[in-house]
Amino acid sequence: MFPLHLLPDNGNLNITPGETILAATLRQHVPHVHACGGRAQCSTCRVHVLEGLAHCSPRTADEQALADRLHLPASVRLACQTTTAGPLRLRRPLLDALDIELTRHTLTHPDQQEGTQRQVAVLFSDIEEYTSFADAVPPFDVVHVLNRYFELMGEVVRAHHGHISDYIGDGLMVVFGLKQPATAVTDALAAGQAMMQQVSLLNDYLEQMYGRSFRVRLGLHYGPAVVGHIGGRGFRKLATIGIP
Ligand code: FES
Known part of the structure; x- marks a missing residue:
């Protein structure tokens, strides 16, 4: 076991051979930011190695790719990718007290982690000519x-294992594959068809009430995305950010 001195916390910690710096700090209850969960896909866990760089393991391929992209100097290392064969003195770029609070929050609310990479299908819908409908009725x-429309769509989405991630005016963003990744695309396609059927039922009502009907447009995307919770601690919602 080697000593690990951490600034600005001024903490005297320890690290075992083969243990990453991030694992060591988290084990010793340091609120160390690690937005991607230790997968070398962010730079939030970075540390500046003040002493002991020669003891550090070489950069992994993923860490090197990120370091190149962000032009990180050799002394800045991803804590989740770096192990050591000797003592270390580090500074982590702790920005302010809010970082500590937010990290503590994610540590104590594992269901609200900042992000994990998933293969998901994302279905978008919107109502054609919605603005003219909104202008024409009170x-x-x-x-x-x-509300009636979203209630119907929500039932369909839930029946096909989808999760409504956002309401954007008349638009919906639905994520499939969070719980059943193997059927993400087929679930999304089936939900899309069922949504269209529900819209035609809703249109009978709209025709009767307002002499109008909705035409709904759908778009579907499948691929890797970071899925995580975004928002202040009082209100966080699931968000999906596509990976190019
Ligand atoms: S936690 Fe994202 S790279 Fe270390």
Whole structure:
């Protein structure tokens, strides 16, 4: 076991051979930011090695790729990728007290981690000519109709293992594959078809009430994405950020 001196915490910690710096700091209850969960896909766990760089393991290929992309100097290492064969003195770029609070929050709420990489299908929908509908009917009617529409869409989404990630005006963003990755695409396609059927039922109602009907457009994307919780601690929602 080697000594690990950490600034600005001024903490005297220890690290065992083969243990990453991040594992060592978390083991000793340091609120060390690690947004991607230790997968070399962010730079939030970075540390500046003040002494002991020669003891550090060489950069992994993933760490090197990230270091090249961000032009990180040799002395800045990803804590989740770096082990040591000797004592270390490090500074982590702790920005302010808010970082500590946010990291403590994610450590104590593992269901609200900042992000994990997943293969997901994302279905987008919007209502064609929605603005002209909203202009033509009173605002209370718009809210009533949208709630009815979203209720119907929500039932369909849940029945096909989807998760509504966002309401954007009249638009919906739905993620498939969070719980059942193997069927993400087929679930999304089936949900899309079922949504269209529900819209045609809703249109009977809209015709009767307002002499109008909705035409809904759908778009589907499948691929890798970072899925995590975004927002202040009082209100966090699941967000999906595509990986190019
Ligand atoms: S936690 Fe993201 S690279 Fe270390």
